[in-house]
Amino acid sequence: MATNYDFDVLYIGTGHGTFDGAAPLAATGVSVGVIESGLIGGTCPNRGCNAKITLDEAVKMSREGARLGEVLHHHPTINWSANVAHKQEIIDPLPTGLTAKLENAGATIIKGHAQFKNSHTVTVDGKRDVTAENIVIATGLKPHRLAIPGTELAHDSEDFLNLAQLPKHLTIIGGGYIGMEFATMANEAGAKVTVIVRGDQVLRKFHQPFVKQVVADLEKRGVTFIYNATVQAFEDDGANLLVHYNDDEQLPTDWILDATGRIPNLDGLGLEQVGVAYDEAGVHVNDYLQTNVPNIYASGDVIKSDQPKVTPAAYFESKYLMQRFSGQSDAPIDFPVIPTVVFTSPRIAQAGVSVEAAEQRGLPVAETDLADYWYYQIDKEPLAYSKQVHDQDGHLVGVTEMSDQAEDAVNALLPAIEFKMSREQVGRLIGLFPSIGYAAWHRA
Numbered sequence: 001m002a003t004n005y006d007f008d009v010l011y012i013g014t015g016h017g018t019f020d021g022a023a024p025l026a027a028t029g030v031s032v033g034v035i036e037s038g039l040i041g042g043t044c045p046n047r048g049c050n051a052k053i054t055l056d057e058a059v060k061m062s063r064e065g066a067r068l069g070e071v072l073h074h075h076p077t078i079n080w081s082a083n084v085a086h087k088q089e090i091i092d093p094l095p096t097g098l099t100a101k102l103e104n105a106g107a108t109i110i111k112g113h114a115q116f117k118n119s120h121t122v123t124v125d126g127k128r129d130v131t132a133e134n135i136v137i138a139t140g141l142k143p144h145r146l147a148i149p150g151t152e153l154a155h156d157s158e159d160f161l162n163l164a165q166l167p168k169h170l171t172i173i174g175g176g177y178i179g180m181e182f183a184t185m186a187n188e189a190g191a192k193v194t195v196i197v198r199g200d201q202v203l204r205k206f207h208q209p210f211v212k213q214v215v216a217d218l219e220k221r222g223v224t225f226i227y228n229a230t231v232q233a234f235e236d237d238g239a240n241l242l243v244h245y246n247d248d249e250q251l252p253t254d255w256i257l258d259a260t261g262r263i264p265n266l267d268g269l270g271l272e273q274v275g276v277a278y279d280e281a282g283v284h285v286n287d288y289l290q291t292n293v294p295n296i297y298a299s300g301d302v303i304k305s306d307q308p309k310v311t312p313a314a315y316f317e318s319k320y321l322m323q324r325f326s327g328q329s330d331a332p333i334d335f336p337v338i339p340t341v342v343f344t345s346p347r348i349a350q351a352g353v354s355v356e357a358a359e360q361r362g363l364p365v366a367e368t369d370l371a372d373y374w375y376y377q378i379d380k381e382p383l384a385y386s387k388q389v390h391d392q393d394g395h396l397v398g399v400t401e402m403s404d405q406a407e408d409a410v411n412a413l414l415p416a417i418e419f420k421m422s423r424e425q426v427g428r429l430i431g432l433f434p435s436i437g438y439a440a441w442h443r444a
C-alpha cells in the first residue's frame with residue numbers, strides 16, 4: 001500500500017487484538033501506527049491473564065501441598081503481599097517488551113487517547129491529527145459498574161490484582177469468570193469470601209455438572225454463595241462496608257469487588273462522528289471484521305461477536321487482519337475452534353461441541369473419571385473428569401474437562417478437534433510419556 005496518509009494501517013489500542021498482528025504486518029513493509037492511552041499490551045498482560053495466572057500459581061501449589069499431606073513436611077500457605085509483589089515483577093517488563101516487539105518490526109507507537117475526526121483521521125489527546133488508509137478499532141472492554149447508590153465504594157478486577165493486603169472479608173458481586181477465579185484465589189489466601197449471584201447459577205457458559213462440583217468444593221472451603229440476590233446499594237457505616245440486597249437484607253464486609261461483567265470501551269472515541277454502527281454489545285462488523293464504514297475495521301473484545309471475549313479470539317482476529325492488510329488473503333474470517341477455560345481450582349476447560357449441544361444433536365458423549373487414572377493420583381486430585389464428544393464418523397468434535405491441568409489437556413486435544421483427525425492419524429501421534437498431553441490424547 002502506498003498512500004498519502006500517515007499510515008497504511010492505524011490501530012487504536014495495543015492489546016492482543018492489535019499486537020499479535022500489527023507487529024508482523026509492519027515487518028512486511030506495510031506502514032503501521034498504533035495509538036495507546038494506557039499501558040502497551042492492554043488488558044491481558046497488564047491487568048488480566050498474565051497478572052491473574054501469576055497470582056494463581058501459589059493457589060495451585062497451596063492446594064496441591066495440602067492434598068499431598070504428610071508427603072511434604074510443611075503445608076505451604078500464601079503470603080499475599082509477597083505474591084502480589086512477585087506478580088508485579090513478572091508483569092512490569094511486559095509493556096517494554098511489547099513496545100520493542102512493535103517498534104523493532106517497524107510500527108510507530110503514539111501515546112494518547114484517540115478520537116475519530118473523520119473516517120481517515122483520528123485526533124490524539126485533542127491535539128494531533130493522525131491519518132490512515134485503514135483504521136482498526138481495538139479498544140477492548142472496561143469494567144461494568146452497577147448503577148446503584150454507593151457504587152463508588154466497590155472495586156474492579158484491576159484493583160483486586162493490585163491489593164497489597166488481602167482484606168479479611170471480600171464480597172464479590174457476580175459469578176462469572178472474574179467472580180469465580182478471584183473467589184478461588186482470595187479463599188485459598190485466607191480471606192473470608194462471599195459471592196452474590198443474581199440468578200441461581202454461576203459460570204453459565206460452562207458445563208453445569210462440573211461447575212456444581214467446583215462450587216461445592218469452594219463452599220466446603222468456606223466460601224458463601226448467596227443466590228437470587230438483587231444488589232440494591234453499597235454503604236459505608238463507619239465501621240464496615242454494607243452490601244444491601246433484596247428487600248431488606250444487608251451484609252457487612254471489608255471490600256467489595258464488582259465483577260458484573262465488562263462492556264465495550266468506546267468512551268470518547270467519536271464513533272458517531274464517522275457513523276460506525278455499534279450497540280451495548282460492541283462494534284458491528286462483517287465477516288471481514290469490517291465495520292459499515294469500509295476502511296474502518298475492529299478487532300478483539302470490542303467486537304459484537306458470538307466468539308468468547310478471550311485472548312485466543314483477539315489473537316486470531318489480529319492475525320487475520322494482518323493477512324488481509326498485507327494482501328496474503330482476501331477471504332472472510334474463518335474461526336478455528338476457540339477454547340475457553342476458567343482458572344478455578346480445579347479448572348474447567350472446553351473446546352468444540354459442548355456436552356449440551358451433543359445431547360441436543362444426539363451425538364454420543366464418552367466420560368472418563370480422571371481421578372481413577374494413576375497420573376491424576378500423583379497429586380491426589382479429587383475432582384478430575386472429562387467428557388468427550390465424537391461425531392458419527394468417530395472424529396473428536398468436542399471436549400469438556402475439569403481438573404487442575406484441564407487447560408493443558410484441552411490444548412493437547414485441539415488438533416484432533418480442529419482437523420477432525422481420523423483414528424489412523426490420531427494413532428500416529430505419540431506423545432511424551434508420562435505427561436498430561438499423553439494422557440489426554442487417549443481421549444481423542
Ligand SMILES: Cc1cc2nc3c(=O)[nH]c(=O)nc-3n(C[C@H](O)[C@H](O)[C@H](O)COP(=O)(O)OP(=O)(O)OC[C@H]3O[C@@H](n4cnc5c(N)ncnc54)[C@H](O)[C@@H]3O)c2cc1C
Nearest residue numbers: 013015016017037038042043044048114140300301310311
Ligand atoms: C481480570 C481478567 C482476566 C482475564 N483472564 C483471561 C485469561 O485467563 N485468558 C484469556 O484468554 N482471556 C482473559 N481475559 C480476557 C483478555 O484479557 C481479553 O480478551 C484481551 O485482553 C482482549 O484484547 P483486546 O486487544 O481486544 O483488548 P485490550 O487488551 O483491552 O486492549 C485495548 C486497549 O485499547 C486502549 N484504548 C481504549 N480506548 C482507547 C482510545 N480511545 N485511544 C487509545 N487507546 C485506547 C486501552 O488502553 C487498552 O490498552 C481476562 C480479562 C480480565 C479483565
Ligand SMILES: NC(=O)c1ccc[n+]([C@@H]2O[C@H](COP(=O)([O-])OP(=O)(O)OC[C@H]3O[C@@H](n4cnc5c(N)ncnc54)[C@H](O)[C@@H]3O)[C@@H](O)[C@H]2O)c1
Nearest residue numbers: 174175176177178179198259260261262309310341342343
Ligand atoms: N479465564 C478467562 O478466559 C477469563 C478470566 C477473566 C475474565 N475473562 C473475560 O473478561 C470478561 C469479563 O469477565 P466477568 O467475570 O466480569 O464477566 P462475565 O460476563 O463472565 O460474568 C459477569 C457475571 O456478573 C453477573 N451479573 C451481571 N449483572 C449483575 C448484577 N446486577 N448483579 C449481580 N450479578 C450480575 C452475570 O450474571 C455474570 O455471572 C469476560 O468476557 C471474560 O471473557 C476471561
